[in-house]
Amino acid sequence: MRAGIGTARSECEMSTDGIMIPQACTRCAVRSRALCSALSPSELTALNNASRFRTFTEGQTIVTEGDPSIIANIASGICIEKKAMADGREQIVSVLFPADFISGELDGVSDTTVQAVSDVKLCYHDRAGFQRLLGEHAGLQRAYLAHARHELANAREWMLLLGQKTAEERVATFLLRLATRYTDAGCRHYPLETAVDGMVFEIPITRAQIASYTGLTIETVSRKFRTLSDQGAIALDGTRAVRITNVARLRLLSE
Amino acid sequence: MRAGIGTARSECEMSTDGIMIPQACTRCAVRSRALCSALSPSELTALNNASRFRTFTEGQTIVTEGDPSIIANIASGICIEKKAMADGREQIVSVLFPADFISGELDGVSDTTVQAVSDVKLCYHDRAGFQRLLGEHAGLQRAYLAHARHELANAREWMLLLGQKTAEERVATFLLRLATRYTDAGCRHYPLETAVDGMVFEIPITRAQIASYTGLTIETVSRKFRTLSDQGAIALDGTRAVRITNVARLRLLSE
DNA sequence: CGTTACGTTGAACAAGATCAACCTCGGTGG
DNA sequence: CCACCGAGGTTGATCTTGTTCAACGTAACG
Numbered sequence: 203m204r205a206g207i208g209t210a211r212s213e214c215e216m217s218t219d220g221i222m223i224p225q226a227c228t229r230c231a232v233r234s235r236a237l238c239s240a241l242s243p244s245e246l247t248a249l250n251n252a253s254r255f256r257t258f259t260e261g262q263t264i265v266t267e268g269d270p271s272i273i274a275n276i277a278s279g280i281c282i283e284k285k286a287m288a289d290g291r292e293q294i295v296s297v298l299f300p301a302d303f304i305s306g307e308l309d310g311v312s313d314t315t316v317q318a319v320s321d322v323k324l325c326y327h328d329r330a331g332f333q334r335l336l337g338e339h340a341g342l343q344r345a346y347l348a349h350a351r352h353e354l355a356n357a358r359e360w361m362l363l364l365g366q367k368t369a370e371e372r373v374a375t376f377l378l379r380l381a382t383r384y385t386d387a388g389c390r391h392y393p394l395e396t397a398v399d400g401m402v403f404e405i406p407i408t409r410a411q412i413a414s415y416t417g418l419t420i421e422t423v424s425r426k427f428r429t430l431s432d433q434g435a436i437a438l439d440g441t442r443a444v445r446i447t448n449v450a451r452l453r454l455l456s457e
Numbered sequence: 458m459r460a461g462i463g464t465a466r467s468e469c470e471m472s473t474d475g476i477m478i479p480q481a482c483t484r485c486a487v488r489s490r491a492l493c494s495a496l497s498p499s500e501l502t503a504l505n506n507a508s509r510f511r512t513f514t515e516g517q518t519i520v521t522e523g524d525p526s527i528i529a530n531i532a533s534g535i536c537i538e539k540k541a542m543a544d545g546r547e548q549i550v551s552v553l554f555p556a557d558f559i560s561g562e563l564d565g566v567s568d569t570t571v572q573a574v575s576d577v578k579l580c581y582h583d584r585a586g587f588q589r590l591l592g593e594h595a596g597l598q599r600a601y602l603a604h605a606r607h608e609l610a611n612a613r614e615w616m617l618l619l620g621q622k623t624a625e626e627r628v629a630t631f632l633l634r635l636a637t638r639y640t641d642a643g644c645r646h647y648p649l650e651t652a653v654d655g656m657v658f659e660i661p662i663t664r665a666q667i668a669s670y671t672g673l674t675i676e677t678v679s680r681k682f683r684t685l686s687d688q689g690a691i692a693l694d695g696t697r698a699v700r701i702t703n704v705a706r707l708r709l710l711s712e
Numbered sequence: 713c714g715t716t717a718c719g720t721t722g723a724a725c726a727a728g729a730t731c732a733a734c735c736t737c738g739g740t741g742g
Numbered sequence: 743c744c745a746c747c748g749a750g751g752t753t754g755a756t757c758t759t760g761t762t763c764a765a766c767g768t769a770a771c772g
Contacts, residue, residue, distance in 0.1 A: 285617045287712050293617040306606070313610045340592060350605040351561070355568045357612035362540045362548040364619035365672030369728065409751060417620030419729055424752055441736090441751065457542050624760065664719060677760055679720055696719065696768090 224250035230325070232301035236275045240345035245335065249342075252331025258318040264304070267315045271306030273332050279322030280406040283314040284414065294415040296356065297407065299383055303349050319407055364417045367457065372416040373426040374456035377436060380405065381446055398449045404442050430455065479505035485580070487556035491530045495600035500590065504597075507586025513573040519559070522570045526561030528587050534577030535661040538569040539669065549670040551611065552662065554638055558604050574662055619672045622712065627671040628681040629711035632691060635660065636701055653704045659697050685710065 221243045227233050227250055238246060255277065258264055265272050267285060281298040295314060298304065304324070306312040336342055363375055378398075385397045405412070413420045430436050435452040437445040446452060476498045482488050482505055493501060510532065513519055520527055522540060536553040550569060553559065559579070561567040591597055618630055633653075640652045660667070668675045685691050690707040692700045701707060 285613055287617065287621060289712070291621040293620040295613045295616050307603070307610075313613060337595060343598065347602055347605065348562070350602065350609060354605060354609045354612060355562075357609060357616060358540060358550045358568060361550050361612060361616055361619055362542065364616055365548040365669070366542060366546040408749095414620070420751075421730080421753085422728060425728095428752085457544070663717095674761060675719075676721085676762085680760090683720085 223247060226250060226253075226255075230277060232275065232277060235301035237303050237342070237345050237349060238275070240341045241339070242341070245339050245342065249327060249332070249335055252328035252335070253325050256324050256326050258322045258324070260318060260320055262318045262322075264316040264318060264322070264324070265306075265312045265314075267312055269312055271310060271312040272304060273327040273329055274304045274324040275327075276300050276302050276304065277323040277325050279318060279320045281316055281318050281322055282407065282411060282415075283316050285314055292414050293417070294407075294411060295360070296353070297383075297415065305346075305349075319411070369416075369418055369422050370426050370429060371456055372418060373412075373423060374430060374435065374452050376412060376416055377430075377444060377446070378449075378452060378456055381449075398446050400445065400447070402439075402443060402445045405444060409441075478502060481505055481508075481510075481580075485532060487530065487532060490556035492558050492597070492600050492604065493530065495596045496594070497596070500594050500597065504582060504587070504590055507583035507590070508580050511579050511581050513577045513579070515573060515575055517573045517577075519571040519573060519577070519579070520561075520567045520569075522567055524567055526565060526567040527559060528582040528584055529559045529579040530582075531555050531557050531559065532578040532580050534573060534575045536571055536573050536577055537662065537666060537670075538571050540569055547669050548672070549662075549666060550615070551608070552635075552638075552670070554661075560601075560604075574666070624671075624673055624677050625681050625684060626711055627673060628667075628678060629685060629690070629707050631667060631671055632685070632699060632701070633704075633707060633711050636704075653701050655700065655702070657694075657698060657700045660699060664696075 223243045223246050227238065227246055230236075230238075233239065238249065241249060256274075258279075264281065276298055278300050280300075281302075281304070282294050283296045283298060283304075284292050284294045286292045298316070304316055306314070336346060363372055367375065381398050381401055381403065384403045385401070407415070409420045409423050412418075413423050416423065418426075427436075427438060430452070431438055433451065433455070435446070435448050435455060437447050439445065478498045478501050482493065482501055485491075485493075488494065493504065496504060511529075513534075519536065531553055533555050535555075536557075536559070537549050538551045538553060538559075539547050539549045541547045553571070559571055561569070591601060618627055622630065636653050636656055636658060639658045640656070662670070664675045664678050667673075667678050671678065673681075682691075682693060685707070686693055688706065688710070690701070690703050690710060692702050694700065
């Protein structure tokens with residue numbers, strides 16, 4: 203149950219456009235979407251030299267709230283970020299997908315616990331190396347700042363959900379957000395309505411985790427899945443697979 | 458009901474430590490706590506040249522969700538930041554105090570509506586000027602980034618409240634956070650327990666706004682104020698003044 | 713003084729939580 | 743191979759918290 207630890211990497215090879223970039227990066231499935239996409243080949247090489255892969259298995263804790271924060275990209279797999287209360291109640295504050303970035307205060311302590319909900323491969327960045335690069339490269343700066351602001355916008359969107367929405371609206375919103383994440387990740391270029399209608403995807407987390415994320419109980423989540431399905435907005439196939447059968451209706455039910 | 462518009466400022470004068478900084482800044486009550494505190498005298502002069510004051514009266518909207526975002530410091534007064542749903546439900550996502558910084562995506566659109574809840578004086582920064590400074594001065598960079606991360610941590614803390622806490626816990630937490638804000642602002646150096654016990658302060662927002670902030674109704678907020686008071690944790694004097702009569706108890710009730 | 717916005721209090725109600733039973737499915741070991 | 747086990751999920755009955763609806767206070771302000 204111990205995390206796999208990678209080794210430093212340095213070999214380079216030609217990318218398709220004829221520029222030398224690190225081998226590990228040419229082979230990286232998420233490079234085009236991750237923070238790395240903001241980097242020039244030389245910047246990418248510098249960052250790569252301060253990076254190594256680590257793997258985690260389902261259920262493993264990657265960082266604990268209160269421990270020193272880490273800087274990493276998700277190369278593959280799904281993680282959740284959560285905050286806990288003394289008595290054990292937990293709030294999931296975000297669900298992280300491949301290409302997502304994990305980072306707390308640059309030089310401090312993590313304010314969340316990050317946990318793998320599938321087998322996960324991370325591209326860890328050395329803190330000192332990352333900070334130096336951040337100082338030297340305006341592109342990385344901008345990307346890093348934009349990431350923080352984007353997370354803030356997400357958190358506030360979710361505050362609106364937790365503070366104001368009904369159970370049904372919460373579950374509908376959760377599904378829409380998942381669908382959006384998947385279409386975004388696939389970089390589709392046609393309108394969202396079309397892209398999402400009929401779309402089938404896997405819910406990457408358990409009912410208990412959905413409950414914690416939406417501020418509901420497992421039972422309520424289960425019941426609302428049922429009613430959304432009864433209303434023809436979605437169709438469930440087993441417990442993890444959903445089909446969006448009517449985005450317009452789902453969107454209507456989401457607020 | 459129109460916002461007052463200031464004029465550009467450039468005269469300088471000696472500060473107490475014998476260094477030339479802008480007159481407007483020496484006279485600024487919040488300089489030591491605001492983002493400006495990260496700046497050298499020359500940086501401060503540069504930023505000041507790209508800044509002007511504007512005033513707002515109670516209730517005025519400063520930025521609207523979806524409109525271009527602004528970059529400003531609160532020189533005096535209190536604001537709220539909120540998000541709205543199509544049907545009118547609103548979630549307050551933060552309460553802003555003097556020295557707090559207002560800024561959305563650097564080059565984009567605001568994801569919240571900012572509104573004055575008292576008469577407010579803002580120190581507006583010209584966007585282009587601010588961006589240039591940001592590129593040139595590492596100190597400002599760091600401060601700006603730290604601000605975004607700090608807001609993110611606050612938002613997530615509040616997600617835990619909205620998703621998991623009971624009504625009483627929410628109201629207790631709200632009061633504790635207010636008390637902390639006031640002691641922080643005063644830069645006290647003795648332990649928080651001592652500082653807060655017996656402390657009297659003003660609740661800067663209405664019951665309706667507390668309700669929106671905590672995801673409750675006005676009636677529930679009112680009732681929980683009553684029970685907190687019955688339990689001896691606080692004492693209300695009228696509708697806006699509170700005394701923390703027992704921090705330990707209040708903290709206990711906050712989770 | 714009304715008038716009005718803000719706040720409190722009480723009674724009835726409902727959304728969602730809790731409690732409990734049962735289902736389903738993917739191991740695991742006899 | 744199948745019986746058993748346990749984790750995750752669903753469904754139903756009941757209960758509770760907080761909402762809703764309604765009446766009444768209170769204080770600032772023209």
